[in-house]
Amino acid sequence: NAGVTQTPKFQVLKTGQSMTLQCAQDMNHEYMSWYRQDPGMGLRLIHYSVGAGITDQGEVPNGYNVSRSTTEDFPLRLLSAAPSQTSVYFCASSYRDSSLRAPYEQYFGPGTRLTVT
Amino acid sequence: GENVEQHPSTLSVQEGDSAVIKCTYSDSASNYFPWYKQELGKGPQLIIDIRSNVGEKKDQRIAVTLNKTAKHFSLHITETQPEDSAVYFCAASNTPGTASKLTFGTGTRLQVTL
Numbered sequence: 001n002a003g004v005t006q007t008p009k010f011q012v013l014k015t016g017q018s019m020t021l022q023c024a025q026d027m028n029h030e031y032m033s034w035y036r037q038d039p040g041m042g043l044r045l046i047h048y049s050v051g052a053g054i055t056d057q058g059e060v061p062n063g064y065n066v067s068r069s070t071t072e073d074f075p076l077r078l079l080s081a082a083p084s085q086t087s088v089y090f091c092a093s094s095y096r097d098s099s100l101r102a103p104y105e106q107y108f109g110p111g112t113r114l115t116v117t
Numbered sequence: 118g119e120n121v122e123q124h125p126s127t128l129s130v131q132e133g134d135s136a137v138i139k140c141t142y143s144d145s146a147s148n149y150f151p152w153y154k155q156e157l158g159k160g161p162q163l164i165i166d167i168r169s170n171v172g173e174k175k176d177q178r179i180a181v182t183l184n185k186t187a188k189h190f191s192l193h194i195t196e197t198q199p200e201d202s203a204v205y206f207c208a209a210s211n212t213p214g215t216a217s218k219l220t221f222g223t224g225t226r227l228q229v230t231l
């Protein structure tokens with residue numbers, strides 16, 4: 001298994017440009033999430049999905065859109081990039097056993113470092 | 118919402134010594150507390166986790182303790198080695214059955230010196 005993959009690894013955008021950060025997992029995980037990591041602030045949840053066709057907002061959703069058309073893919077779209085979106089973005093996925101009624105380990109991708117000038 | 122505080126922000130220990138990182142959380146409904154290790158240029162990787170029905174869990178040199186009354190949990194690393202040097206994050210989740218909504222602490226940079 002490749003696990004969680006993210007592309008691109010690095011990206012530089014100008015203010016106002018749009019782009020999509022790609023995330024894919026091959027573990028058949030139901031849950032997928034996007035986090036951003038900024039110095040001194042840990043990881044903050046942007047959006048998450050509990051299954052194909054279902055998405056919801058996290059702590060810092062403004063300026064980002066997501067969709068989940070398949071179990072494997074969970075792209076993150078920046079509609080109009082702003083310097084405040086300069087960050088490292090991590091995608092994560094996890095499995096859930098409904099009988100256990102408890103969370104399972106989140107597997108993180110290698111990250112995308114985004115700079116908006 | 119949930120708020121997780123983590124201390125210290127940096128920690129330097131000599132090889133062979135123990136390291137302790139502490140976190141507090143605000144939501145008494147939180148029931149899952151993972152710890153992640155992040156090496157430079159990589160994504161976080163789970164090293165140990167604990168659920169609210171357990172007070173302590175150990176895995177070789179790593180242990181985690183949970184005090185639900187005080188809303189406090191800690192990571193203990195014994196016999197530290199240079200490869201333990203990394204940034205460690207605690208997290209909490211208050212959504213039963215849903216791993217996606219983790220609230221992270223701000224991280225502790227651990228440096229193990231020879």
